[in-house]
Amino acid sequence: MADITGDTSPTRTPDGTGTGPAPRRASWRYIGPGIVVAATGVGAGDLVATLIAGSNFGYTLLWAAVIGCVVKIALAEAAGRWHLATGRTLFDGWAGLGRWTLAFFAVYAVVWGFVYGAAAMSSSALPLQALFPDVMGLEWWGIGCGLVGLAFVWFNRYAVFEKVMTVLVGVMFVVTVYLAVRVTPHLGDAFAGLLPVLPDEPGSVLNTLGLIGGVGGTITLAAYGYWVNAKGWTDTGWMKVMRLDNRVAYATTGIFVVAMLFVGAELLHSANVAIETGDKGLIQLGDILAAEYGPVTAKFFLIGFFATSFTSLIGVWHGVSLMFADFTARLGRGAPGGTGAEVAAGTRERSWAFRGYLLWLTFPPMVLLFQDQPFRLVILYGVLGAAFLPFLAGTLLWLLNSSRTPREWRNGPVSNTLLAAAGLLFLVLCVKQVWDQPWADFF
Template sequence: MAETSETPGTPATAPDPSDPPPRRSSWRHIGPGIVVAATGVGAGDLVATLIAGSNFGYTLLWAAVLGCLVKIALAEAAGRWHLATGRTLFDGWHSLGRWTTVFFAVYVVVWGFVYGAAAMASSALPLQALFPDGWSLETWGVVCGLVGLAFVWFNRYAVFEKAMTVLVGVMFLVTVYLAVRVTPNLADAFAGLLPVLPDEKDSVLNTLGLIGGVGGTITLAAYGYWVNAKGWTGPGWMRTMRLDNRVAYATTGVFVVAMLFVGAELLHSSGVAIASGERGLLDLSEVLEDRYGGATAKLFLIGFFATSFTSLIGVWHGVSLMFADFVARLHGDGTGRGSGESVASGERQRSWAFRGYLLWLTFPPMALLFQGQPFRLVILYGVLGAAFLPFLALTLVWLLNSDRTPREWRNGPLSNLMLCLAGLLFVVLCVKQVVDQPWGDFF
């Protein structure tokens, strides 16, 4: 691969990939997009969509679809940076200044600690509901964390991708089945594609939250790492990457629309309310059991588990890759040449940094399962999580409009528009998150 410049701000040159890309995009190459979309759509996203359908019917269907388009733009930009420059995203961030290193270091430590507990608890909830006479929620959470750790530790990307694809298939079948089962009103659904705001207090912020919250996590930034892990290096893979990304978020759109249908038809029409957070899905399983029987409820809980566990192992794999690249960059091994090849060959996954962060995601958070989440840590987690997506969107605008990116692969007008809109959206949501935090109790 051709050497890229290590000096921040110097023009980038496109890499010379050793493996020739296909002449045409092919469905058989699709994979990293499915991984990033499945990881980003967690149980909390499905609950948010359900509640939107429950409260507003089909009115905010357009917002859910727009949210998927925003994530397509973000993931495409991350993948384009990796392929066009041969450098990893963290290498690009580092070129913008040391402030990015400080932000990411604090973020990845605090976020990973709290997210580890949240992911294990979310995966444990449907298992406890499926086996009510079995283990406690905490025990199921520990088991899910250990299974995720072992799976990512001992398997390479190809096996990881296949497992994620199977779990996505389960999610897809379950959500589509439920959407068909509730018999959606298609006329109202098509009307919901018109951008109309509900006539209620805080409807603008609720709408922005739905747009920004569906499938949006740090794993959008991990997409480029999974692209490299797939073996895609160089601009010749650009068309394949874009097809992969669009198919993945079209699948995400199906999940989102299907759950909004369920919320609109099953909850809104009958005035049934569910809890916020992952426990809202347990409420839904009870509604499904009353309406359609135990088999449908159990099928839904299986889909709930698939949704949660894909997020768990996706973060265990993708964010650990990012952390390994972060550590390598601090040790002077973060150029695109070294990082991209290491991710693709699996060397990063065998590194002490990758495995160390896997352990950080798994074992310290287990204490939170048994003791409850420390209040101050949860506040920091919420603020840092809200700040990451504006950081991602705005730094991608910076990187992909500068001479760090080869001219032909820099942002066009549409990409700039989508990324700037995403950045503005996430800044508004970040400010709201910061304002809503109980800072008086923090100090």
């Protein structure tokens, strides 16, 4: 049966001389990596961006949030398909495109990881400080979250990690859906928001593109293939399972995003209430919920806020560390590389490179919790973050249309169209991000 990407699911080997691994039935009982990528990709920043979109434009941009989910489905499916179809990791593929790909990731991993570590700890600390204001300061809550995340990922393997992420996703799901129902959405207006209409305001095109691009993760899309392997899915027999898993991931993401857009449209837009951008906007939302629906609803929301932030923290701690371990293998530093089966066996989770990057994400960024983030570093972080998704979309197009991928598993027309559209979208957003940076103050 054809996939959304336009690819089929054959059972024969690439040379046509024999049957490949028997395809496993796409069953809900296998679902796992998709839950992890959904939980990691939807952070507090994504929720507040959607909340503000609802606050500013009502339901007008609901269609953009849905398209954002479809675009990310295509990217994550392509990453997972590469791992299963070739038996090689994404870094194996990137290394074959040239050393420039590894150089890009090296800079990205160092700068992005340093700033993201502080942002993730701070985001997880905000709801805890709001729930327990008299216990300790924001910085110390952040350090505590970082240390708990470090210990959890350091001492547990993927199976436990997935179970905990699933529980936290359940908390996120219950909270966001409860809020969406609590504000009593106007379903007629919501359905009208599925029509592709732009707000009649200056800059609406770029704002809409930003909403589409901001739904559901950046580097975690590349980490999806590593989580697929860590689950034990290592060959094309798991392709149908992976595709179902990926759709569940972005259906879940879509529910989170749509629920927060409902809250923004009904609670903020109708009352003409503005909130801050960034994670502090969610603290403001907690205050508004307390005033409208009472302190119990506000505290319930803050618990969901913490679950959202902390899943992003431990998800990046685990997934990007897996990628870094594979990156060092490509440099010949002695870290485990090789096939997906080795990843599934937990080899990389025990490597010095995996644990070294865990330490990098945790301890150096703590310095930033006690001071304003260094100006030049923040600019580089923004530019590198914006550049990663065009890099991912472009390299996946390259790899999955070449002889590096068995013919049966190369891109179909729909997959090529979605990946090309994603690459163009993220390139436009990257150029805008670079253009908007205050470069005159940088030098």
